[in-house]
Amino acid sequence: MQQAPEETSRSLVSQAIGAITQHMRAHDLGPGDRLPSESQLSREMGVSRTVVREAFRSLAAMRLIELSAGKRAVIAELDYGVMSPVIEHGVQTEQISIQQIYDVRRTIEMRTAALASLRRSEDESARILAHTEGMRANFENLPALMEHDLAFHLEIAKAARNPVFTLIVGAFDGVTRQTWPIGWRSRSRVEDQLAMIDLHRELAEAIAAGDPARAQDLMAKHFDRSVKALVDAGMA
Numbered sequence: 120m121q122q123a124p125e126e127t128s129r130s131l132v133s134q135a136i137g138a139i140t141q142h143m144r145a146h147d148l149g150p151g152d153r154l155p156s157e158s159q160l161s162r163e164m165g166v167s168r169t170v171v172r173e174a175f176r177s178l179a180a181m182r183l184i185e186l187s188a189g190k191r192a193v194i195a196e197l198d199y200g201v202m203s204p205v206i207e208h209g210v211q212t213e214q215i216s217i218q219q220i221y222d223v224r225r226t227i228e229m230r231t232a233a234l235a236s237l238r239r240s241e242d243e244s245a246r247i248l249a250h251t252e253g254m255r256a257n258f259e260n261l262p263a264l265m266e267h268d269l270a271f272h273l274e275i276a277k278a279a280r281n282p283v284f285t286l287i288v289g290a291f292d293g294v295t296r297q298t299w300p301i302g303w304r305s306r307s308r309v310e311d312q313l314a315m316i317d318l319h320r321e322l323a324e325a326i327a328a329g330d331p332a333r334a335q336d337l338m339a340k341h342f343d344r345s346v347k348a349l350v351d352a353g354m355a
Contacts, residue, residue, distance in 0.1 A: 139154065142160075148194045157175070183195055199288075204293070206290055207293045210294055228272065228288065231284050233335040234281065236333075236334040238278060239326060239327075247278065250270050251316065253267035255320075261303065273285065273289055276288040304352075
């Protein structure tokens with residue numbers, strides 16, 4: 120049976136995507152390196168420039184390349200943004216529960232805390248501590264407080280020196296932004312809210328002190344309290 124024109128077009132675009140990614144591997148291209156022009160790839164692959172353009176758009180949507188008007192496509196740096204919508208979709212369609220997300224986060228971030236305490240630079244340690252100070256300084260400014268909290272966890276993941284951890288922790292950003300205000304407000308007593316900020320500070324100090332066991336234990340304690348707050352709010 121002959122393929123419909125739209126099916127043929129999709130097949131050609133898929134083949135072009137495969138050829139372009141193979142070109143990346145064959146030429147050891149890294150972030151910032153440029154890909155051949157549309158016209159060059161069109162000639163080499165024996166397809167129209169329209170097919171190559173669609174392949175580029177698909178790769179850009181996956182955040183594997185970056186496109187700029189009038190410039191050649193370049194290899195993109197790792198970006199957790201491509202994973203975040205998948206997790207959000209899973210939650211919104213009830214294929215993933217908040218409890219499951221926090222279970223995974225607890226496991227992963229216990230590890231990032233331990234590794235960060237062993238691998239962090241002085242600058243990274245200072246940034247982690249600074250975010251806890253930002254949380255305290257913005258205690259009554261919830262949007263700013265949340266931003267410091269999210270940045271705190273991402274900075275720890277970066278200090279673990281494993282980009283896979285950074286990708287995964289960052290991918291939870293969208294869902295966390297939805298659950299964070301609810302969990303925070305479920306701590307009705309100011310003392311409980313301040314205790315959570317103090318726990319972040321203790322964790323930052325354990326990382327700064329190079330104490331992986333304590334850092335890991337404090338991260339576990341943090342997530343246990345967070346899950347309890349969400350349970351109290353009826354979310355997990």
